[in-house]
Amino acid sequence: MTASLLDARGLVVRFGGVTALDGLDLSVNTGETVGLIGPNGSGKTTFFNALTGFVRIAGGRAQLAGADITGLEPRRIAARGIARTFQRLRLLLDLSVFDNLMLGQHLTLDHGLWSSVFARGRFAAAVRGQAEVARTLLAAFSPGLPARLFEPARALTMIDRRRVEICRALIRDPALLLLDEPSAGMTPDETAELMTDLLAVKARRPALTVVIIEHDMAVIERVSDRCVVLDYGRKLAEGSYAEVAADPVVRRAYLGED
Amino acid sequence: MTATIWPALAALLVSAAGVLGLLLAEKQWAVIAIVIAAGVAMLVATRLGWDDRIRRSGGAHACTVSGVALALVVATAFVLREHNFALLMLCTVLLTIVAGLGLTIQFGHAGVVNFAGAAFFGIGAYAAAVLATKTALPHPLVILAGGVCAALIGSVLVLPLLRTRGHYAALITIAFGILFKTFLEVNDTLGGPQGLKVPGFALLGHAFNDPIAIDDETEWSFYLAYAGLSLVIAAAAYVLVRRLERSWIGLAFDAVRLDETAAAAFGVNVAAWKIAAFSIGNFLIGLAGAAYAMMTGFVAPTSFTFGDSLILVSIVILGGLGNALGLVPAALIVVLLPEKLQAIQEYRFLLFALLVIVILLVRPGGLLPRPMRDYSAGEIR
Amino acid sequence: MDPGLLAQHAFNGLMLGVIYALVAVGFTLFFGVLDVIKFSHGDVVMLGAFTALAVSAGLTGAGVMSHPLVLLAMLVIAITLMAVVGALLARLLVLPLRGAPAINVLLITLMAGTVIREGVRLFYPQGSNPKPFPRLLPGGTIEIGSFTLRHDSAILFVIGVAAIVGVYLTLARTRLGLAIRAVAQDPETAAAMGIPLTATVLATFAIGSALAALAGVVNGLYYSEISFNLGLLLGAIGFSAAVVGGLGNVYGAILGGFLFAALQTIGAVALPFASAYKDVFAFAAVIVLMALRPAGLLAERSAERI
Numbered sequence: 001m002t003a004s005l006l007d008a009r010g011l012v013v014r015f016g017g018v019t020a021l022d023g024l025d026l027s028v029n030t031g032e033t034v035g036l037i038g039p040n041g042s043g044k045t046t047f048f049n050a051l052t053g054f055v056r057i058a059g060g061r062a063q064l065a066g067a068d069i070t071g072l073e074p075r076r077i078a079a080r081g082i083a084r085t086f087q088r089l090r091l092l093l094d095l096s097v098f099d100n101l102m103l104g105q106h107l108t109l110d111h112g113l114w115s116s117v118f119a120r121g122r123f124a125a126a127v128r129g130q131a132e133v134a135r136t137l138l139a140a141f142s143p144g145l146p147a148r149l150f151e152p153a154r155a156l157t158m159i160d161r162r163r164v165e166i167c168r169a170l171i172r173d174p175a176l177l178l179l180d181e182p183s184a185g186m187t188p189d190e191t192a193e194l195m196t197d198l199l200a201v202k203a204r205r206p207a208l209t210v211v212i213i214e215h216d217m218a219v220i221e222r223v224s225d226r227c228v229v230l231d232y233g234r235k236l237a238e239g240s241y242a243e244v245a246a247d248p249v250v251r252r253a254y255l256g257e258d
Numbered sequence: 259m260t261a262t263i264w265p266a267l268a269a270l271l272v273s274a275a276g277v278l279g280l281l282l283a284e285k286q287w288a289v290i291a292i293v294i295a296a297g298v299a300m301l302v303a304t305r306l307g308w309d310d311r312i313r314r315s316g317g318a319h320a321c322t323v324s325g326v327a328l329a330l331v332v333a334t335a336f337v338l339r340e341h342n343f344a345l346l347m348l349c350t351v352l353l354t355i356v357a358g359l360g361l362t363i364q365f366g367h368a369g370v371v372n373f374a375g376a377a378f379f380g381i382g383a384y385a386a387a388v389l390a391t392k393t394a395l396p397h398p399l400v401i402l403a404g405g406v407c408a409a410l411i412g413s414v415l416v417l418p419l420l421r422t423r424g425h426y427a428a429l430i431t432i433a434f435g436i437l438f439k440t441f442l443e444v445n446d447t448l449g450g451p452q453g454l455k456v457p458g459f460a461l462l463g464h465a466f467n468d469p470i471a472i473d474d475e476t477e478w479s480f481y482l483a484y485a486g487l488s489l490v491i492a493a494a495a496y497v498l499v500r501r502l503e504r505s506w507i508g509l510a511f512d513a514v515r516l517d518e519t520a521a522a523a524f525g526v527n528v529a530a531w532k533i534a535a536f537s538i539g540n541f542l543i544g545l546a547g548a549a550y551a552m553m554t555g556f557v558a559p560t561s562f563t564f565g566d567s568l569i570l571v572s573i574v575i576l577g578g579l580g581n582a583l584g585l586v587p588a589a590l591i592v593v594l595l596p597e598k599l600q601a602i603q604e605y606r607f608l609l610f611a612l613l614v615i616v617i618l619l620v621r622p623g624g625l626l627p628r629p630m631r632d633y634s635a636g637e638i639r
Numbered sequence: 640m641d642p643g644l645l646a647q648h649a650f651n652g653l654m655l656g657v658i659y660a661l662v663a664v665g666f667t668l669f670f671g672v673l674d675v676i677k678f679s680h681g682d683v684v685m686l687g688a689f690t691a692l693a694v695s696a697g698l699t700g701a702g703v704m705s706h707p708l709v710l711l712a713m714l715v716i717a718i719t720l721m722a723v724v725g726a727l728l729a730r731l732l733v734l735p736l737r738g739a740p741a742i743n744v745l746l747i748t749l750m751a752g753t754v755i756r757e758g759v760r761l762f763y764p765q766g767s768n769p770k771p772f773p774r775l776l777p778g779g780t781i782e783i784g785s786f787t788l789r790h791d792s793a794i795l796f797v798i799g800v801a802a803i804v805g806v807y808l809t810l811a812r813t814r815l816g817l818a819i820r821a822v823a824q825d826p827e828t829a830a831a832m833g834i835p836l837t838a839t840v841l842a843t844f845a846i847g848s849a850l851a852a853l854a855g856v857v858n859g860l861y862y863s864e865i866s867f868n869l870g871l872l873l874g875a876i877g878f879s880a881a882v883v884g885g886l887g888n889v890y891g892a893i894l895g896g897f898l899f900a901a902l903q904t905i906g907a908v909a910l911p912f913a914s915a916y917k918d919v920f921a922f923a924a925v926i927v928l929m930a931l932r933p934a935g936l937l938a939e940r941s942a943e944r945i
Contacts, residue, residue: 106521608757
C-alpha cells in the first residue's frame with residue numbers, strides 16, 4: 001500500500017455567505033498525478049488556495065506526509081514542500097527569468113546580513129552555481145530558454161512564461177506540485193508541448209506528486225493517473241479518466257449532457 | 259566582450275567638473291549656464307545611447323570606477339577647502355543622499371512607503387542633540403545611536419504598517435510625521451519650537467568645529483572635516499545599499515514589492531522583510547539626521563515638516579525609484595539649485611513639486627531609471 | 640464636569656466633526672470611483688477659502704456691504720471654481736495615471752497640493768501671513784446656563800449638515816449618484832452598461848471639490864482666520880477620517896470625521912496632559928485604530944483574487 005502524501009479531510013472554506021468548499025475529502029499518493037476538474041466556481045482554485053494557506057480553512061484538516069498543515073501561513077506551507085503555479089500568471093515581470101527562478105529557491109538561499117554585504121565572492125559563486133541549475137531545468141522545457149536566463153520575464157511569450165512559472169515551482173524539488181490551469185491562454189499545440197515536457201520531468205522524478213486543475217479534457221486524459229471531479233465544493237466523482245468520463249452523474253453536471 | 263572603462267570615467271569627470279563649477283559659481287548666469295549644459299549633456303547622452311555604454315562600462319569596472327568617484331569627491335572638497343558655504347552645500351548633498359538611500363531601500367526596493375522621512379531624520383538629529391549634550395558617549399557612537407533611535411522608534415509603526423497596505427500604510431506614515439512635528443513643538447524638554455543646540459562633532463580630541471590652521475596665513479574651513487565625515491557615511495551607506503540590492507536580500511525585497519502573494523507562496527516571510535527594509539532605511543535616515551545636526555549645531559521642529567518629507571520623496575522619485583545612483587543628480591538638483599539660484603530660492607517647493615509632477619507624467623522611471631538586476635555583465639561584486 | 644461646559648465642548652467637537660466630514664467625504668468619493676487618493680484635497684479646501692476671501696475683498700472694495708449678498712457670492716464662486724479645479728486635477732493628473740501604480744497618484748496629487756499651497760503663499764497678496772476672514776454671519780449668542788451657542792456657529796453647523804445630507808441624497812436618489820455608485824462598484828461593468836467613465840469621474844471630483852470649497856468657507860467663518868497651510872492638516876485629518884471609517888464608504892467618512900473631532904476634543908479637554916498635545920493624541924489614536932482595524936471601521940469586504 002502506498003502512503004498518501006496529501007490527505008485532506010472534510011475541508012470547508014466560506015467566503016461571507018458562500019460555501020466554496022463544502023467538506024471536501026481528497027488524498028493523493030506519492031508519485032501520483034491527479035487531475036482536478038469541475039465547472040467554474042466548483043472550488044478547484046479555492047482548494048489550492050486552502051492547501052497553500054491563502055484562504056482560511058473553516059473546517060476539516062489537511063495533512064502533508066502525515067504532518068498537519070491546516071491553518072499554517074503560506075510561507076510555512078511552502079517550507080513543508082508544496083509549490084504551486086497560478087491561474088493568472090504571477091511571474092515578477094520586471095525581474096529576470098533567473099531572479100524569478102531564484103524566488104523559487106528562496107528557502108535555500110543565504111539571506112544573512114553580514115554575508116550579503118561582505119561575502120561577495122561567495123555570492124558570485126552561488127549565482128554561478130544557481131545559474132547552472134536554472135539552465136538545466138529550463139533546458140528540459142525548451143532548448144531556447146537557457147540562453148534567455150538574464151532577460152526580463154516580460155520579454156517572454158505566453159508559453160515561455162508558463163514554462164518559467166512551472167520551473168519556478170519545480171526548482172526546489174517540491175514534494176507536491178499544484179498546477180492551476182496551465183493551459184489557460186495558450187493554443188492547444190502549445191498546451192500539448194508543455195504537457196510533453198511535464199511528463200518528461202515526471203519520468204525523471206518519479207516521487208514528484210502533482211495535482212493539476214484543467215478545463216482541457218485532453219490534457220487531463222493524457223497526464224493524470226486519477227481524476228477528481230468537483231461540483232459545488234464537493235467531490236462529485238473520482239476514478240480513472242475513462243471511469244469519470246463515463247459516469248452519468250458527471251456527464252450531467254459537468255459535461256452538460258443529459 | 260567586456261566594456262572599456264573610459265565611458266564611465268569620462269562621465270564621472272564631466273559630472274565632477276560640473277558639480278565643482280556649480281558649487282563655485284557666484285554669478286547667476288554661470289549657474290544657469292551650467293544647469294542648461296548639464297541638461298543638454300544628459301539629453302544628448304540619452305539620444306546617442308551613451309547612457310547605456312556608461313552604465314555597462316561602470317558595471318564592468320565597478321571597483322575602479324567607485325574608487326575614482328570617491329577620489330573625485332575628495333578632490334572637490336579639497337579644491338573648496340576655503341569656501342565655507344560651498345563645503346556646507348557639499349556636506350548637505352552627501353547627507354541628503356544618505357537619507358535618500360534609506361528611502362530607496364524602503365520605498366524603492368521593498369515597496370514600504372514612508373512619508374515621514376523628515377521625521378526619522380529629525381529623530382536622528384534630536385537623538386544626537388540629547389546624547390551629545392547629556393552623555394559622554396564618543397561622537398561616532400552618538401551618530402550611530404541617532405540611526406538606531408530612528409530605527410527603534412520606527413518599529414512602533416511596524417505593526418500598523420504590516421497590517422495595512424498601499425494608501426492605508428501611506429496614511430500611517432503621514433500621521434506619524436505630523437504627530438512627530440507637533441510633539442516636538444509642544445515638548446518643552448526638547449526645546450519646544452526653539453529647538454536645541456547641538457555640540458559639534460569631535461573625534462580623538464579633534465573638534466570638527468575648529469578651523470584647520472595650516473600655517474599663520476592659511477586656514478581651511480572647518481567644514482572640510484565635516485565633508486570627510488559626510489563622505490565616509492555616504493560611501494558606507496551607498497556600498498551597503500548597493501550590495502544589499504544585489505544579494506539574495508535584494509531579491510527578497512523585490513519580490514515583496516512586486517507580488518506579496520507570489521513571494522509568500524515560495525516561502526518569503528513578507529512581514530519580516532518589510533520590517534527589515536523599514537528598519538535599515540530608518541537607520542540610514544537617522545544616521546544622516548544625526549550627522550547633519552552635529553554639523554549645523556542646531557535642531558528645531560521647523561526643519562522636519564511634512565513638506566521636508568515630501569522633498570525627500572521627490573529626490574527618490576526624481577532620481578529614479580530604486581536606483582541608488584540616481585540619488586546623486588537628484589540630491590544635487592534639489593539641494594543645490596535653490597541655494598545657488600536666488601531667483602528660485604523662494605519658489606523651490608513650488609518648482610520641485612512641478613518637476614515631480616512632470617516626471618511622473620512623462621518619465622515615471624526618473625532621471626536614471628533603475629536597471630534590471632543584471633548578473634551577466636560582471637556586476638556581481 | 641459642569642453640564643454646560645460639557646455641552647460646550649460637545650458642540651465644538653460636533654462643529655469640527657462637520658468640517659472634517661465634509662473633507663473626508665471627498666476623499667472617500669474619489670477613492671470610490673478610481674481607487675486613488677487625491678491628496679491635494681486639503682489644499683483645495685484652502686484654495687476654496689482663499690477664493691472666498693478674494694471675492695469678499697473684491698465686493699467690499701466695490702462697495703457691496705450687504706453681508707448675505709457677499710456670503711452668497713463667495714459661496715457660489717468658491718464652490719463653482721473649486722468644482723472646476725477638482726475636475727481639472729482629475730483630468731490632467733489623475734486620469735492620465737490610470738494603470739500606473741496607485742502610489743504614483745498619491746504622489747502626483749501630493750505634489751499638486753504643494754503647488755496650490757505654495758502658489759497661494761507666493762502669489763496671494765501677503766499670502767504667507769494668516770488672513771482675517773470676514774465675519775459675515777449674525778454675531779449674537781444664546782446662553783443656556785454656562786453653555787454659549789453663537790448664532791453663526793449654529794448656522795454653519797446647519798449648513799454643513801445640510802451639505803452632507805445633500806450629497807447623500809445625490810448619491811442615493813439621482814442618476815448621477817447611480818452612475819457614481821456603479822463605477823465605484825465595478826468600472827468595467829458600468830462601462831459596458833453605457834455609463835461614461837470619464838464624465839462620471841470628473842463629476843465625482845467636481846462634487847468632492849465643491850464640498851471642499853464649502854468646508855473651506857465654513858472653516859474660515861468659524862475661526863475667522865485662514866492661512867495658506869491650513870490644507871495640510873485638514874487634508875491629513877480628512878484622509879485619516881476617511882481611512883478610519885473605511886475608504887470608499889460615505890457613512891464611514893462621516894463617522895470618521897466626527898470620530899477624529901471627538902478624539903481631538905477628548906485630547907484637549909479630558910486627558911491629563913496639555914491641550915497642545917491634542918493632535919499628537921488624535922493621530923496616535925488613528926495609528927492604533929489602523930493597527931486594530933486595518934481596513935477601517937466600516938470596511939467593505941474585499942478579497943484579492945489569487
